[in-house]
Amino acid sequence: MTDTPQNGPVRTRREGHVLEVTLDRPKANAIDLATSRLMGEVFRAFRDDPDLRVAIVTGAGPKFFCPGWDLKAAAAGDAVDGDYGVGGFGGLQELPGLNKPVIAAVNGICCGGGLELALSCDIILAAEHATFALPEIRSGTVADAASIKLPKRIPYHIAMEMLLTGRWIDAQEAHRWGLVNRIHPADRLMEEARAMARHIASGPPLVMAAIKEIVRDAEDSKFQDALNRITKRQLPTVDRLYGSEDLKEGFRAFAEKRDPVWKGR
Known part of the structure; x- marks a missing residue:
């Protein structure tokens, strides 16, 4: 098992063929340009490492998976159309040639670009208290990647309601519409994600x-x-x-x- 230093915005933990990627930017795990570029480098290294087969992405702490774009960083000068890095926003959704499974372990609030990050994964597991939304419309902007992906993943009318109103849904509703594969108690989420990752990694x-x-x-x-x-x-x-x-x-x-x-x- 190999861990990265614990004081960076992106921590990794490697065990066997599985890589865990933890977004750790207090207070809310929001992503700025520098963090997005770092995530891209992490996922590119995962893609190119022949010994790694499955990745898990999660957020640090009990409350937030990721709320998406760091609006405070944007107010301080981070351009919305800036350099997100090799994998696009969050390091995953535009990373070319990523032919390995990625599991999202949603440990809390998952909204905006954080939901787009989860949608870039192949499997989504959620803690019982996790919540999901696309609140961009309330800020006068568009959830661009989610506008493309979400209507293909869940019923069209539900996706459009989320996009057009910014309505929040809980983990149970997300599971009902097929957005989430499984719901687990918060204290078992990572254990279940690791078990699924090991099972997948044992395959060809x-x-x-x-x-x-x-x-x-x-x-x-x-x-x-x-x-x-x-x-x-x-x-x-x-x-x-x-x-x-x-x-x-x-x-x-x-x-x-x-x-x-x-x-x-």
């Missing part, structure tokens, strides 16, 4: 990479076009998977009635 990494690239590529494609790119091995992760030792290992393990040993090659 080349398959996980292919799944993520297929889903991303197919998002705005016609079914047959997307399927053709898969069957013709036009996606790099799919081409690598179909020619891999792991693919043969999966077949052999099934035939021999044993657990496969994944090597990621």
Whole structure:
């Protein structure tokens, strides 16, 4: 297990194939330009490390996951259209080639850009007291990434209500609409997130990479076009998977009635 120093705005904890990323900017874990750039570097290193397979992102403290953009930093001169870093705002939503699963462990208030950060993850787990909102409209601005993503993730009319009114929803409602995968007691949230991360990390990494690239590529494609790119091995992760030792290992393990040993090659 490896931890980063505890006094930075972004802390990491590495255990086996799992990386934990904790946003730690008291009082509310808001993200300014410098923090966003740092998060981008952390997630780029995660993407490029062959020994890391799954990441968990959470917030420090019991109250806030992340409220999004740091308005105090903006008032002090941080430009809204400034340099967010390699991964865009929060380091995730525009990071190219991120073909590894990321779990959001939402430990409290999750709104604005913080909800956009969670939407950039593949799985969202929430503490029982977590709340969600897109309050940008009340500040005279637009939740840009959420306006694109949220209507594709939950029922259109619910997404539009959140965008147009800034209404808050609790974890139970978020779960009902499919925004949240599971709800856990606050004191068990990270334990459950780690258990899920370890379970996913035990699977075949080349398959996980292919799944993520297929889903991303197919998002705005016609079914047959997307399927053709898969069957013709036009996606790099799919081409690598179909020619891999792991693919043969999966077949052999099934035939021999044993657990496969994944090597990621």
